[in-house]
Amino acid sequence: xxxxxxxxxxxxxxxxxxxxxxxxxxxxxxxxxxxxxxxxxxxxxxxxxxxxxxxxxxxxxxxxxxxxxxxxxxxxxxxxxxxxxxxxxxxxxxxxxxxxxxxxxxxxxxxxx
Amino acid sequence: xxxxxxxxxxxxxxxxxxxxxxxxxxxxxxxxxxxxxxxxxxxxxxxxxxxxxxxxxxxxxxxxxxxxxxxxxxxxxxxxxxxxxxxxxxxxxxxxxxxxxxxxxxxxxxx
Numbered sequence: 548x549x550x551x552x553x554x555x556x557x558x559x560x561x562x563x564x565x566x567x568x569x570x571x572x573x574x575x576x577x578x579x580x581x582x583x584x585x586x587x588x589x590x591x592x593x594x595x596x597x598x599x600x601x602x603x604x605x606x607x608x609x610x611x612x613x614x615x616x617x618x619x620x621x622x623x624x625x626x627x628x629x630x631x632x633x634x635x636x637x638x639x640x641x642x643x644x645x646x647x648x649x650x651x652x653x654x655x656x657x658x659x660x
Numbered sequence: 661x662x663x664x665x666x667x668x669x670x671x672x673x674x675x676x677x678x679x680x681x682x683x684x685x686x687x688x689x690x691x692x693x694x695x696x697x698x699x700x701x702x703x704x705x706x707x708x709x710x711x712x713x714x715x716x717x718x719x720x721x722x723x724x725x726x727x728x729x730x731x732x733x734x735x736x737x738x739x740x741x742x743x744x745x746x747x748x749x750x751x752x753x754x755x756x757x758x759x760x761x762x763x764x765x766x767x768x769x770x771x
Contacts, residue, residue, distance in 0.1 A: 582761075589761050589763050590751075592759060595757045636701075638703065638704060640759075645753075645757065646691035646712075648694055649753070650706065651704040654702070
């Protein structure tokens with residue numbers, strides 16, 4: 548069964564450093580998403596991406612965050628200057644179309660120290 | 661603003677029992693509703709997807725129902741097993757292109 552692949556599975560970074568989280572969505576999917584889950588809390592929407600542009604973003608997704616689909620297969624989330632409160636599990640998801648089911652990756656656990 | 665609530669927050673039942681997990685949402689203008697399973701420290705595994713035009717979906721021992729007008733969904737698990745122990749998340753895809761998750765129900769099946 549097709550999978551959404553996320554790398555790395557775990558990343559530790561120092562506060563203030565830039566991180567890039569990588570995702571390879573399912574190949575025929577057109578809609579892409581990033582979510583995060585702070586330990587013990589809800590899964591929260593960050594951003595949705597379609598047709599090479601952001602279609603929706605949450606209040607969490609401020610100027611420190613950016614997304615890119617550089618080569619037609621990868622979908623990346625960049626955090627420019629990490630803060631302690633960015634420590635969370637970050638999930639990538641993709642969907643063939645709006646209103647269809649979403650396939651989530653297994654997540655990247657980001658720890659900011 | 662869409663809000664998703666799951667009740668109960670935690671549930672422990674003996675192995676073999678049938679159980680029901682509840683999910684409610686405030687805005688009935690949804691594309692679909694999806695139930696996920698999350699094991700501790702792991703990703704999200706899709707269990708069932710119900711389109712807004714559907715009333716229920718079944719997969720093995722799982723059955724999910726959707727009543728859009730009342731803003732409710734239930735996940736029914738038949739003949740529970742210890743391997744069913746996990747957190748179950750309800751997620752609603754709203755028309756503003758966001759998936760809104762509930763906080764989940766932590767299920768523990770007692771052997």
